[in-house]
Amino acid sequence: MLKEWFDVSEMIGVRVSGWPETEMGMSRLIEREGWRNHGDRCREREGQGGGYEYHVSLLPACVQAKLLAQAGTIKIKEKGAATSEAWANYERLSAKKKQEAKDRLSVVARIDTMYRGGMNKTHAVAFVSQETGISSSTLWNWEKLTHGYAREDWLAVLAPKHPGRTVTADCHPAAYEMLKADYLRPEKPGFAACYRRMSEAAVEHGWAPIPSAKTLKRRIEREVPAGAIVLSREGKDAAKQLYPAQTRDRSVFHAMEAVNADGHKFDVFVRFEDGSIGRPLMLALQDLYSGKMLSHRIQKSENKDAVRLAIGDMVESFGIPDTIYLDNGRGFASKWITGRMKNRFRFKVKDEDPAGILTTLGVTVHWTTPYSGQSKPIERAFRDLCEEIAKHPKCAGAYTGNNPMAKPENYGSKAIPIAEFEQHVAEQIVRHNTREGRRAAVCAGRSFEQAFRQSLEDPSTIIRTASEAQRRLWLMAAEGVKSRRPSGEIHLNGNRYWAPVMVEHAGSKMIVRFDPDNLHDGIFVYRLDGSFVCAAECIEAVGFNDTNAAREHARKRRAYLKALREAESIEKSLDIQEVADLLPKIEMESEALPEQRVVRLAVGQDRPVPDGPAWNDEASDSFGRAVAAMSNASNRVVPFQSGADS
Numbered sequence: 164m165l166k167e168w169f170d171v172s173e174m175i176g177v178r179v180s181g182w183p184e185t186e187m188g189m190s191r192l193i194e195r196e197g198w199r200n201h202g203d204r205c206r207e208r209e210g211q212g213g214g215y216e217y218h219v220s221l222l223p224a225c226v227q228a229k230l231l232a233q234a235g236t237i238k239i240k241e242k243g244a245a246t247s248e249a250w251a252n253y254e255r256l257s258a259k260k261k262q263e264a265k266d267r268l269s270v271v272a273r274i275d276t277m278y279r280g281g282m283n284k285t286h287a288v289a290f291v292s293q294e295t296g297i298s299s300s301t302l303w304n305w306e307k308l309t310h311g312y313a314r315e316d317w318l319a320v321l322a323p324k325h326p327g328r329t330v331t332a333d334c335h336p337a338a339y340e341m342l343k344a345d346y347l348r349p350e351k352p353g354f355a356a357c358y359r360r361m362s363e364a365a366v367e368h369g370w371a372p373i374p375s376a377k378t379l380k381r382r383i384e385r386e387v388p389a390g391a392i393v394l395s396r397e398g399k400d401a402a403k404q405l406y407p408a409q410t411r412d413r414s415v416f417h418a419m420e421a422v423n424a425d426g427h428k429f430d431v432f433v434r435f436e437d438g439s440i441g442r443p444l445m446l447a448l449q450d451l452y453s454g455k456m457l458s459h460r461i462q463k464s465e466n467k468d469a470v471r472l473a474i475g476d477m478v479e480s481f482g483i484p485d486t487i488y489l490d491n492g493r494g495f496a497s498k499w500i501t502g503r504m505k506n507r508f509r510f511k512v513k514d515e516d517p518a519g520i521l522t523t524l525g526v527t528v529h530w531t532t533p534y535s536g537q538s539k540p541i542e543r544a545f546r547d548l549c550e551e552i553a554k555h556p557k558c559a560g561a562y563t564g565n566n567p568m569a570k571p572e573n574y575g576s577k578a579i580p581i582a583e584f585e586q587h588v589a590e591q592i593v594r595h596n597t598r599e600g601r602r603a604a605v606c607a608g609r610s611f612e613q614a615f616r617q618s619l620e621d622p623s624t625i626i627r628t629a630s631e632a633q634r635r636l637w638l639m640a641a642e643g644v645k646s647r648r649p650s651g652e653i654h655l656n657g658n659r660y661w662a663p664v665m666v667e668h669a670g671s672k673m674i675v676r677f678d679p680d681n682l683h684d685g686i687f688v689y690r691l692d693g694s695f696v697c698a699a700e701c702i703e704a705v706g707f708n709d710t711n712a713a714r715e716h717a718r719k720r721r722a723y724l725k726a727l728r729e730a731e732s733i734e735k736s737l738d739i740q741e742v743a744d745l746l747p748k749i750e751m752e753s754e755a756l757p758e759q760r761v762v763r764l765a766v767g768q769d770r771p772v773p774d775g776p777a778w779n780d781e782a783s784d785s786f787g788r789a790v791a792a793m794s795n796a797s798n799r800v801v802p803f804q805s806g807a808d809s
């Protein structure tokens with residue numbers, strides 16, 4: 164049985180905001196509200212001590228609930244799972260059902276007000292039923308729903324809970340599973356065709372019952388999550404779009420602190436230098452803070468050499484970034500770019516691999532998802548450049564369309580020379596960087612260039628710069644190029660290169676580094692062991708009758724010979740006479756001349772020929788020499804004449 168009467172001591176024990184906590188305060192409230200004037204709801208207290216007791220209907224609803232709970236007559240439902248569930252159910256309702264809950268609340272609140280005003284609850288329910296036309300049983304059911312809930316939660320607990328029509332038409336399980344398997348696949352077949360195939364199979368296998376096509380389609384859309392339908396029919400990329408993109412604040416960087424790079428193949432036909440026609444590919448780098456395009460190179464395809472040169476252009480112009488965001492393509496993951504980097508997930512990492520350019524420069528690489536505009540903002544820039552470059556009037560007739568179904572009527576009618584296209588791309592990138600009105604947070608209506616320059620000029624911005632040796636890291640290398648004799652000049656791609664120090668390496672094989680797009684800027688020469696030799700200038704061919712060029716060449720040759728003479732004079736501190744004086748002197752010793760026996764041939768005289776040892780081989784040699792000497796002197800041959808006595 165519910166306890167309905169409470170004295171002052173019981174009422175002041177209720178902990179409710181704004182409720183008196185002392186007997187004096189409670190007495191003032193009773194006197195102010197005139198509770199003792201209600202004869203039927205105020206009575207003298209029985210038992211020792213006397214005093215008065217007051218009916219619970221005089222009290223506010225929150226105090227009533229607390230008193231009844233303390234008396235153990237009812238159990239108050241605290242705000243917990245049940246209340247949260249009631250409010251969650253209310254939030255899911257339509258506006259029409261929410262209005263229905265509000266109408267119920269107004270009726271129940273009127274009953275409660277009348278009851279607290281002293282009317283019997285049965286009479287109050289009957290009066291409201293007559294006034295509103297709602298049956299008493301319905302009003303009692305609504306009133307019962309509010310028991311144990313705070314007044315502020317009555318709206319939620321009075322909300323309609325009937326879910327509506329939930330009857331599902333029966334369908335044979337095998338038929339339903341076949342229909343789902345046929346409909347939920349990447350080929351995206353029409354539902355009508357899937358239903359027709361399922362119906363034919365149902366006849367074959369005796370499946371029944373089979374509802375209508377509309378019924379089954381509504382059932383699939385109701386039971387299968389919408390995301391699962393998109394994933395199975397349209398693929399993973401389409402399903403990714405269902406999840407909201409992350410907002411990434413790039414203002415945490417400063418200019419050149421972080422960059423990102425990617426390649427873009429233009430939808431334009433160009434004629435390359437070798438005469439071939441194709442679509443060029445641009446490798447570009449973008450500053451993440453400002454969005455400025457920092458550097459680019461145009462090639463036939465994405466390759467490590469183009470990546471290397473584009474990185475080199477950026478470092479030479481603006482400095483070395485701390486971080487770079489790349490996708491894991493073959494060009495960017497090449498060992499010449501990211502070699503010895505432990506988090507390189509393409510190709511096998513070997514200890515003997517050379518250190519890549521980014522590794523050597525100390526740049527941290529973050530690998531991103533390919534074709535992801537959220538992780539590489541440069542892809543958003545490519546979309547703008549595609550509109551400004553490929554569809555520019557200069558490319559009219561050379562534009563190919565961005566897919567086979569979007570070919571223009573003049574498709575393939577023109578191919579732009581690669582030199583003109585490169586100039587066109589460079590001009591449009593400048594326009595892209597300097598166009599004002601950018602809505603990015605760091606730009607605030609300015610251009611990418613203005614935001615970039617302001618950050619660079621900030622005293623807190625610190626950017627690393629490359630040394631001369633580091634600048635040569637990104638140039639292309641050609642090994643085993645033999646220098647020509649005797650000057651040591653090197654011939655490469657139809658050009659000649661020379662520096663004075665190359666004379667020392669004439670005829671040797673060398674390694675040269677060069678920029679293929681700027682061959683006239685010179686090359687860098689290394690020994691085969693990798694040690695640097697010199698920077699060699701390009702010797703350009705001139706016209707046969709170009710006298711100015713001839714005079715300039717003669718002047719440079721005279722200067723070179725003068726430098727050689729000066730070097731010679733520095734190296735030679737002694738003249739040749741001083742060298743001769745330093746040689747040791749040789750002292751000649753006098754020796755006794757050997758006895759000489761001369762045999763003279765006398766013509767017409769009777770002389771005896773010596774006998775014995777005097778006529779020997781030595782004498783014969785001397786005789787022959789004498790005859791030869793006489794013959795040379797007279798320029799005639801002297802015949803041999805023997806004496807009459809011989």
